[in-house]
Amino acid sequence: MVPTMRQEATMLLIHCPYCDKTLPEVEFAYAGEAHIVRPADPAAMSDEAWRDFLFIRTNARGPHFERWRHVHGCARFFNAVRDTVSDRFLATYKAGAPKPDLATLLAETERAR
Amino acid sequence: MTTHADGPVALSMADTGARFSLRIGVTPDDLAAAETAFGAPIFATIGARGREAGRESLCLGPDEWVLTAPEADRAPIATAFAGIGAAHPHSLVDISDREIAIDLEGEAVTALLAQGIAIDLDAFPSGHGTRTVYDGITVVLRRDAAHAFRLEAWRSFVPHVWHRLTEGNKELALGI
Amino acid sequence: MTHFSFMSLLSGAFSANENWRPQWPDATPKDEYDVVIVGAGGHGLGAAHYLAKEHGITNVAVIDKGWLGGGNTGRNTTIIRSNYLYDESARLYDHALDLWEGLSQDLNYNVMYSRRGVLMLAHTVHDEQSFRRHIHSNRLNGVDNQWLSTAEVKAFCPPVNVSPTARYPVIGGALQKRAGTARHDAVAWGFARSAAARGVDIIQNCPVTAIRRGPDGAVLGVETGKGFIKAKKVAVSAAGHTSVVMETAGVRLPLESYPLQALVSEPVKPCFPCVVMSNTVHAYISQSDKGELVIGAGTDQYTSYSQRGGLPVIEHTLAAICEMFPMFRRMRMLRMWGGIVDVTPDRSAILGKTPVPGLYVNCGWGTGGFKATPGAAHTLAYTVARDEPHPINAPFTLERFTTGRLIDEAAAAAVAH
């Protein structure tokens, strides 16, 4: 969506749910907030509702549901939960899989520490 | 065939035969049909390679394989896949000319590749393959033996990759 | 307030600098203010200054979760220019530029506005077309901007590599002579000192945790780390954190927060006469008055509130710098850091009223809001004081994302910052 901003990577390790491997971020591309479904009938939508679909984003400070693509690997888009304060991934899961429950996820991450 | 030996790693531009990109659903049925059409095993595990009679499949993604075969097999393979198309929808695209392969061999090969590849090559088993990045460029990497790799990149990126590899090889030769 | 001048410095020197007073007192929050401004960056502090100075509204608090000026104001590469394409943007940034030029005197604080010229390099035919479009538009808007040939580029900024065999040869450039840089910290401090002297409370280390609204939907005040503070009007100027603050008022914004990194070299004697930006090669550079080369990168690829920064962005940026200035390869990086910038879909700011009565917002400056600081602050103060748009900030509404009346400088120009 933002062709003029150079998109650069830090050096996270990301688990690809398709490859089932944890790999360096250089193989991946960020793809924006997850679980924003394109409306089935855009024509029926109000200008406001369409604006929300186009532009309004959660921009969460903390766990963020977002999409990534293993663009230089298996090429699949997948979903992730990443804490935008620490940049740590709490989970990655296949596209189409249900949104994981955040409370459960956080508890699991806490336990894993 | 271009070869280069300014350093500890032997580099050569490999002869390219036929190469296809195969995309097909992952039902056992579809895969079995594809295997029959291709005439070599097609595994559903990303990174796995199936080989038989000079033909090889490498699984790059959940529904993606790159198939390689001798040049002479190009047309027969295309025909065989055309035959299963109606029952097993798929995409077979000839990409024989899209990529150029570079073979690398020598004890220092992982050191050379590590100048541009971010993954842990020590942890990359022989007999596997993967798509990854070399110096920002998408490549397909195969390991054939402890000290032998093949790297494929899109045609127009190859001069850059080749240049980097030959320069890197010279650097390794200096031993610093 | 002590008037700052050479004489005050002299008298300070005679007292061995024992007689200086705090530039802004440490305020304890009152129960209620006419206006609460969230975020003590240049924009928030500036709005307080203009509210007090031009609208006589002094019962104002500026509240920051950390130390004033510690946000993007304190971590940006300080490029100031106004040669934007669209009429709306050109008017806003040029208004700011007018204010920049007299800011040291207005604030009685030397913000070191350095009118050294901003030179944007063109490397492709497309760059040239786009730059010329800007130049013509700027001229007709009364904004200075001129085309330089490759030889003129070299003459204006001798370190530039103009070799025709470069990977991206320089084919010319657009120069805004009136543009330049300013001392980032001094901007925050100067506004803070001036606002405080006029009675504004500056409350640091006090996070605003929520905006409270009444049953009629209008703003009641803010919840903070130091308790509830009543306010008739609340203006949010929290840059990268704006969505988080506005969400508490039930206002969702078209914003995404990205890290943006910058770095400085070791200080050296003057070697770089202006600001150079290259969008094709992706880097921008100037030399500060202390001697460091100040270098900026592009945004990181994913949203984040971590200011930690990463290596690949810096590698790329410095490769670009070394490509444009091959003599700098032996220079050394002294420090790198990041800031969190809030980016709108059209990369232009949102400035003015919100659907919530009494709530105002100033955000979405993305990678380029430092240059707007006095202009944005000045017009925001107007809007807050009168509850109506200023003619200059009027186009920068939230509604444009509904109607599609976007002000897409980035798409039009392929130039950020």
Next chain:
Amino acid sequence: MSDIAAEPEIGLAFRETGAPVADGAFRVARRGRVERTRRVGFTFDGKPYGALGGDTVASALLANGVHLMGRSFKYHRPRGILSAGSEDANALIGTSRGPGRFEPNTRATMQEVFDGLAAESQNRWPSLGFDIGAINDAIPHLFAAGFYYKTFKWPRPFWHHVYEPVIRAAAGLGRAPHEADPDSYTARYHHTDILVVGAGPAGLAAALAAGRSGARVLLVDEHSEMGGSLLSMPEIGIDARGAWSFLAETLAELASLPNVRLLPRTTAFGYFHQNMVALAERLTDHLASPPDGAPRERLWRVRAREVVLAQGAIEKPLVFDGNDRPAVMLASAARTMLNRYGVLVGEHPAVVTSHDSAYATAFELADAGATIPVIIDARPTVEPVLLDEAARRGIAVATGHTVLGTEGRMRVSGLKIAPVTGGTIGAARAIHCDAVLMSGGWTPSLHLFSHTKASLVWDEDLKTFLPGQSPEACVTAGGGAGHWGIAAALEDGARAGATAAAKVGHLGRVHDFSVEGERVETGATIAALPSRGTRGKAFVDHQNDVTAKDVRLAVREGMRSIEHVKRYTTTGMATDQGKTSNINALLIAAEALGKSPPEVGLTTFRPPYTPTTFGTFANHHAGATFEVTRKTPINGWAEAQGAVFEPVALWRRARYFPRGNETMREAVARECRATREAVGLFDASTLGKIEVVGPDAAEFLNRLYTNPFLKLAPGRCRYGVLLGEDGFIRDDGVIARIAEDRFHVTTTTGGAPRVLTMMEDYLQTEWPDLKVWLTSTTEEWATVALNGPLARAVLAPLVKGLDIAADAFPHMSVAECKVAGVPVRLCRMSFTGELGFEVNVPARHALAVWEAIWTAGQPHGITPYGTETMHVLRAEKGFIIVGQETDGTVTPDDAGLAWAIGKTKRDFVGMRSLARPDLVATGRKQLVGLLTRDPATVLEEGAQLVEEDARPPVPMIGHVTSSYWSETLGRSIALALVKDGRARIGETLYLPMPDTTIAAEVVAPVFYDPDGARFHL
């Protein structure tokens, strides 16, 4: 050695300039690790000096009695070394080794001497000994922290013309290099189980424990030699042998382990996410003649499963008036000079301390022949053993004393000290000395640890910060964790190494070291030594000339956050990033604020640990490999024909093919003529190509593009417009239906990756149910475009398996056939308005087919043309170029492409946005043609249009997107986006230029062959 002069160069006889001279007079026999038999010559400020192998510039100069090495930043005060390591704040020099190889601000304490090295002092004019800038030093109160914010505001123009240039010229340290750097830099990725940073006792023990366990270990140290503090402590015994034997054996063992790698001269400079640690290895800066082609530095991007940070501790200076004169240095620096380099830093060094560790230095220097006039200890009482040992050596110890000031200009010559009782300063007395060794205790080195956003914990006993929690898998060991002393460091390091090994699945065993000759050392932490009066300067940050008073002034002026104090005073912002000063600044600020140090806290640590060259970051990405240059298979041919190229995205494309001395305009005119009248040959290989295959291929394209695709018949092509979901044009291209389930989609050159990504995104996330797959074939096919009335005549003889006659193979057809014996995908289409064919050839055969067509075209006057001619020809036809006529704010209707929107479509990407209020409002800019009143005037692209001929500021109603000399029409033409443009056709508009105003008539955007008859020839 007799009396030591205050001036630097003592009577050294040297031979002719440039030749190595004898090593200096201050070299002590049988001390140090320098190579006694390897003599090395270098110059400093043009004077030749002798040195020994293993010397640094600092140790070599000191060996020659030279203490004055530089000038400070603000006050231009004379300075010598402060420390012996990378944290040194004072002795910054310029070094050079030939053209283009100059660099500023190098630490003399880290730069190894080699034959031919030329070093120079910095920030002084005209000379190091006599520096005009030192005038600042005389009026310090005027130049107190933040002074420039308060003045230089009037008269207004003076700022720009007078004040600012003066301030700038005064600032900066060394001079910047001004020639291109001829060296190369390299980089690599590295994966390891355990990375150990620092090869002092802690790091060595850690590496040993981990290495013996079999784990992959990488041990790095920034010094040329590994050993850390062991290099300065030969007297210690470890495991029943001398420290240096232990070191040699340990290094030998580590080197012998195949799973262990040692990197000296390598600085870990940044600790990034998930244990990615960046290292800078200096490969050749210490060599007199580096091997040909050897890179200068290497960036290592190390990914470690566990990291052991064994960076040690940095000694803290004491803050007292005049604590910056040359030869006032950290006690540990003197100890290192003596033990590592065999150099005595003074004959009469006085010691000022609040920590026991300085005593060891005093004793060792005394044992090496120096006379210690006094040890001044700020503490009221000291361990009796230390007093006894001092007494045994005849050294007086003045406990409970402070230093009121120092004497000497170019080198310290004396101290004024006084007793302090109950906070009261007693009578002063003078001490003569030729060096001052100070120690305020030790600060754990927690920089890298802090890069991880880790927490630090204040230790009230040690009065220092210790490592707390880190989000990364790392542990700090040794001095960095507050374990002072060799025994403690070894033990802690071994434990850390073994634990790290265990974490990565190896059995790490802890070795118990036995250490002899070490005493327990303690100390007191003092913010600044008690002082009297206000005249002197007690430096906190030596490099940025920040004094204790500056810090207090900042607090007085309301800078209550340590971050404000830092920025207002610039303390900690110099090239050493406050390694020796941050903690003192904090202590002084805390005192002034009446807060405890942890309440105030430290400023943020940021990479790099020490300044790191731009070259290291840029590494391979320089010159030809700065960024990939993509070339088509025809590139070489075009080059041979003398084509002029232009960069387009990563590609380079032939722009035009000049003949002889033709200008671009002449060449383009000729190419245009040839194409319109005969036949032109164009390399369109860079166009993006995507093969869309599967039973739902048509449905997929129908959803994406504005145009209808369901009914496009196999063998036919259609122009397609792709929008973003916001309704603005993103890309366009011709889409050919090869078969029922197979499309050949083309995109713009620059848009290719973006379009494929967008397609994959919709396919994978929105419509995963569609049975269709995408494959990029951009590089599978090279595309040879043949345009012009004679195109068929050229091509037909080469074609096999297809009738390309006008009716048999009409405009917008596609078919597979053979051209010149090569199987190709042949399209009949045209971007020029002429009869056109695009031959898609498998890339390996591209050049052969190109040449075959070239040869076949000779009798027909075939002419190669480039992108510029292509642009002109398409503009004559009013075809848009995405990115030129569009800019991300243009809808299909704006661009005159409303016809390309499928009228019956319910939805496609971006359709809903087209109905937004502003997109249907009047007054939008629409694509039109412009004809200048004077046909010879070619408008400037980007020129703005106004309604009336008036002076600026004037409202603008549009701009010129494309403008050319049309050879075909014998006049200029232009395309423009103009408000309500289509309704203005026939109107005259104006283009105000700087010197004139140009009038132009608005016309329809198609200038040539509006009916398209020539397509169908």
